[in-house]
Amino acid sequence: MRPAVVPSSNAALPPFIGPNLVGTSFTSYKRAWWKKVAPCLAFISAFCTAMAVLLVWSEAAALRKQAFDANMTRDYVLESVSMDNPQLIAYIRQVHLKSTTHQDPLNANETSEEKYVVSLSQSKREGIYVEYISRIGVTSSTTWLESNLNWRGILILTEPKNFFEAQRSSRNPRSRVLHACLSTDTDTKEIKYHQESEVQVTKLGDGPNSLVSDDGFPTTRLKCFPLYSVLLAYNITTLDYLSIDSPDAPDGQVLDTIPWDIIRISILSIRWHPNHSETETKNFIDKMTSRRFKHVHTTDTGKWIFLYNTLRKI
Template sequence: MAVPVSPARRCLQCAAFLAAFTVVMTILLVSTDVRVPRSRKLLNLSEDLDFRNVVQDDPQLISYIQAVHLRYPQGSGTIDGNQSAPRLLPLWTPLVAKLLRYKRGGVFVEAGAYGGGRPSDTQWLERSLGWRGLLVQSNPLDFLALRKHTRPGSSCLLGCLSPMPYPKEVSVRNAWKQVPDSPADHLFSRVKCFPLYSLLLAVNTSSVDYLSLSSDGSELQVLKTIPMDRVNINVIGVQWHETRAEDMLSFMARHQYHLKKKFDQFYIFVHQRVET
């Protein structure tokens, strides 16, 4: 016959259980407490995704870019005489056109297009000379601004140029300036980054008349991923903020590019074959 448990004993058992539970949970919380600054708590703190086994010209990678990430032009990209030039024309755009002898039907790649409200390097080339090409923007808000511009000769990609010869996934700010009333001034999202050579293959070209490159400090690393023996780029414009300009100049010289002109922090390089 079972011995009945008194109310007092039941209370003691419950109290012991609660005390043990409290001690265990306290130990767990203390041992797993990782103090992260408030500004970083909005970040995706997972490891960047690297696809190290994927080569730049992998056919499956190229098909994936074409099917999932490219936004294709909505027109033929032919010249429309009724379209006026942008009101804010970058200072170096006329120089690019002059270096290429005002070539019609040229090909461009612009990374960082419409970033931070800036005008596009290539809009005038497309509208006035019938060029076509690829616009790359990693900032989701700037990408929306990019999409608002009617560019019938331009494919678009929300993403960035990888500083490695394989795809990456990274965190980027969703805004180019501080977001009002946000807890940490900025919101972040994850975007895919692809090697430039992979993107060229995705748009079916290996020859580029003008490459405009602005990629938040990774410009030189991006250029180093390009297999120069398989790609022809005539003129390269580089946004270069680093103090060691000789690193960029030395790299470009090894690949037969020389500095044509510098506009503040924007460098225009031309390949020697263009002026021969």
């Protein structure tokens, strides 16, 4: 048997195929695989991060909407603030009583109600009024008095569009416009209000504080001040003419908030809804009579006009 030939140390060795070559090929393969997979992993990571951020944002937005909806549907009442509170009066005077900008001419067509007021006041000049309108499409009954007899006063409007139109008008520079409603008790309130719907403010415990007639209307917030607070903010306690044009029974409740031993009103017009019962109507007339007012006229628009009787004893 021939012995195995042992190569000499100087002879050339054949290529070695072993672990080193296999390891190099595997590393190259991993690098190639990673280059292909890395973009996909990066995309998946970015996608998951974006979805997580979107989910957190959605949850936060839902919480904000829930808080907003709760605020928009809740009525707030300042029960501990009196009608003559100095801070409340200053707040109304400085923040809410707006002067007019005289950008638009004043539509000064005399209404039938103004004609009767002129007659009762004996064509008085420089009279003082307060007019409250919480109905849609109602013509103001004080523009002619301002333009022709130089009256001044406060125009209170609940409808934002009407308020901005009035603020742009050329009313007496001493007149003020107020975007608000009149409270039906001695408390100041903030209620939800559906624009272009009629506002009905009720006493606490008597039902909702605002009338929602159509869910399609945009909702906003509306302040409701006692009439006495508004008068004090305007620095008056004597009125030549008070006009209240609102759809339902709360008109009488607004008058119940007035301290009649302090406030004097010469002429008062009010819308009394024909759906009121005879008993409600009689009680209202009796109440006005006890305040020294006499029902003297009903306008063609359905408003009752009362005249203060200074000679009558209570």
